[in-house]
Amino acid sequence: MKTSIRFGVPLAAALLAIGSALGPAYAAGVKIGYVGGISGACGGLTHSARKAMEIAQDEINSAGGVLGGPIEIVWRDSKTKPDEGSKQARDLILSEKVDLLTGVCSSSVFMAINPIAKQYGVPLFSAISGTHKATIDFGHPFVVQTQPHTLMEGKALAEYAARKGWKNIVTMGLDYEWGRTTVKVFTEELAKLNPDAKITRQLWPRIGETNLTSYITAALADEPDLIMAVMFGSGTNSLIKQGKAYGLLQRTELLTFLSTESYMSLGRDIPDGVHGWARGPFYALTADAAREFVAKYQAAHDGEYPNDWGILGYDVMYIIAGALEKAGSTDPAALREALGAMAFDTLRGELRMRTIDNTFNAPSFIGVTRMTDDYPFPVMTDVNVIPGDLTLPDETTVQALREAAKG
Amino acid sequence: MIIVQVLQGLMEGVFLFLIASGLTLIFGVSRIVNFAHGSFYMLGAFLTYQIHPWIAAGTPGGFFTSILLCGVLVALIGLAFELVFLRRVYHAEELMQLVLTLAAVLIVRDLTKFFWGLDDVTVVLPDALSGAVIMGDLFLPTYQLAMVTVGVLVLVSLWAVLKFTRAGIVLRAATDDRGMVALLGINQAHVFTAVFTVGSFLAGIAGGFAAAFESVNYLLDARVIVLAFIVVVIGGLGNLYGALFAALGVGVVKSLGLLWAPRLSMVVIFLLMAVVLLFRSLRRTGE
Known part of the structure; x- marks a missing residue:
């Protein structure tokens, strides 16, 4: 113990000296x-x-x-x-x-x-x-x-869903800030755009949960037109992978967050025809x-x-x-x-x-997955670029939200 | 719909049993709380990802062979860990054992990051396994049926070994009373080593199966060890058959919970664990 103190103190002092010499070296x-x-x-x-x-x-x-x-x-x-x-x-x-x-x-x-x-x-x-x-x-x-942000993305997604005419929808949102807010905004915006659409079930997998089979069967039991999955990374990957055996894409449509790393890691495990959204897909930038x-x-x-x-x-x-x-x-x-x-x-x-x-x-990017000859993994094709000016909330909404947050 | 969810829960449960069986076996015999179990599972997954393209890629035979091989590899790693490190702390206080297995967790995690990076990886299922048996509303995915089959095979073989072989008798005796077994002149060290190796093997093949079932990354260890411990605790630490029923119960509670209380299904599972613990401790103190 004594030895370590004897060596430790000068060592720490030396490190500190080196650190402070390097620290503010730039003006x-x-x-x-x-x-x-x-x-x-x-x-x-x-x-x-x-x-x-x-x-x-x-x-x-x-x-x-x-x-x-x-x-x-x-x-x-x-x-x-x-x-x-x-x-x-x-x-x-x-x-x-x-x-x-x-x-x-x-x-x-x-x-x-x-x-x-x-x-x-x-x-x-x-x-x-x-x-x-x-x-x-x-x-x-x-x-x-x-x-x-979530308001813009939720609105873009609701517009896409309204345009597609999907009526019965099951939402599957990761149970934390992003998942909850996006599902809420999507639901509210869709109700304005397509009053016929209804959310038949809401499911909330936790972050990190990768056995999603019971979520899949519960969602498919409603025979929905769309499963709207606000998930990312291993959650999205596992959903698509495990959904295959249940004929998920033959029985319903899937709209989910698909940023480029999902395509890279799943490769040909991502079937054609998934509706995906993204924030900066390199292949769709002109x-x-x-x-x-x-x-x-x-x-x-x-x-x-x-x-x-x-x-x-x-x-x-x-x-x-x-x-x-x-x-x-x-x-x-x-x-x-x-x-x-x-x-x-x-x-x-x-x-x-x-x-x-x-x-x-x-902008938000929404498209449909397809394996092309251009990349070793599938990407979104027919990408809709939805400009932010169309999805930014107006000033009264901003003020109302701020007032509500104060209360 | 309820039937679909129950069946789905049972299938998930059998896989949970596959994960937890090794953990409970090791604890039962050696009283080691092996935090590294999840890490061995993760190693099984990444090794399968690594070697499956080399063994008859795309065929079910090649695929299962790679899982088996990875199970053996992980078993060897477990064996080495037991011989070199764990063996030295059986008689030390429990804290030492915890620290040692936790160290293994950190080392395996960093090695995983070093070799395979931070990205998700996944094994593409052979086509023959990616379908499902369809009966009306019921989809029974082929691959999950295969996982269930393996789970049942493991259960039956463990049961047979425990029940009918001399090794099994020693194991059961060691679970009940380690001192007695030692007094009978049986070398405990060999028993511990063997059990730890078998436990690691089970973790390895479970991980191998997971690699093709879900998206795998370096955080898998933590997710798995928590689930495995829940199952093992509910089933009674060291109790193999308890773990089986606990795993099935957890699977069913989760999948049915989704229907009625989608946000609470995990809460219910933790409550179940708390109740089991409370009940056990009350019974022990005789109040």
Whole structure:
């Protein structure tokens, strides 16, 4: 014991000295704190975001950086747990002195970090997290949403379902923030668009549950026109895989969240004809910048394709860099003004942010799966790109939600 | 509809038994709470993913052979773990054993991340196994029937071994009274090693089956170990037949719960576990 103390103290002191020598070595430039699920339930999704953000970081820095210095990203893992996420966010702000935060992946973690950004006045850019509550119900000047949130996505999905004329619908929503909210918004919007449609049953599998067979039989017992599955990752994958033997796709239609990593991991296990939605499917992006980015990403990562989170992560970096450059400083108020006054050329096309809820008019992508000759896995074809301007809630809805949240 | 759900629950239950049987067997004999059981299961799944393309890919024969082979591989890993580490802590306090199996959990998880990454992987079922037996409203997926068959086979063979062989007699005796078995001059170490190896084998093949049934990633260990412990605790720690009934019960409660209380089915299962524990402890204290 004595020995370890004798060696331990000088060792710790030396480490501290090295750490503080390396720490504040830069003066100019911008420090971005990434807090998000690098491991945990988001682990399979976000590694592509990290790779893409690092590509963007390199590009921006080799073109001269922003505000006279390089962009530095400090990576922190929320382990997809709200308490760990808020701990990391606080530490990024207080110890690392980051200028702004981004991430987040899980909506629950986003909700946990949101008040911290507000408290310290540090801008928080959601790149890969879907809840609308962070920017609307509990919105504040420092939180920005760059992907379609649950209200927008729920509305886009309801419009798609109404257009298809589906009447009897079973919902299967993961039992947490995103699943619950999307099912609620979808149900409410669909009731407006198609009063004949009814939800015959709601099922709520837990995150991480992968034996979904009894959910499948319970859903099919209603002979629905549609199973609307608000699930992702291993949940969606298991649903499609296990549904096959029950003739799920022969007996009903399936609409579910299918971001690119699902196609990659399931491959030909995804049959043709599943209705899927996504937030940044690389194969459906038409901008030149998107094609260049995909090529660059593939070259850097053994021919691997970026998933949706990669596209969204790359976009957020350029949104941040562009706004900082225009604002001329990291001052949150100036940054927000710059964000509201600009149009951003993103991989998903030209996007703008509105200031009532700091939300970008990000598009939703809905299509039907098919195996093509272009990729080693199926993708969505006939992709409907639903512009954010059509799905953003109007100002009265925003105000009403905010009032309700106060009560 | 109720019949469909009950049958579905029973099928899920048999698979749960396959997962839990090894865990309860190991605890019964050696009193080791093996947290690494879920990790061995996960290894079985990833190994099957890795080797199935090399063994007559796309045929049911090749597929089952790879699962079996992975079971054997996992059994060997379990054997090595027992011989090198676990053996040294049988007489240490329980905390030491817990720490050791937990360490195995962390090591296996990191190795899994290192070799197979964070992405979900899955094994494509051979076509011959991807259909279903259809009777009116009833869909009985071929693959799940195969899993049930294996579960029953495991049950019957464990029962036969326990009942009719000398090894089984020793095992039953060891479950009842370890000291007595030692006094009779039977080398306990060999018994423990054998049981741990068999338990790991069962975890390995269960994982192999899961690889083609669901989407597998490095978090599988935690999900599985919780379920397995629920089953083992409800069934009575170390009680093989108890685990069987508990597994079937958990499966049915879950699938029926979906119909009436879709959000509460897991709560019901945990309540069941609490009631069983309470009842046992009351009976033990004789109040």
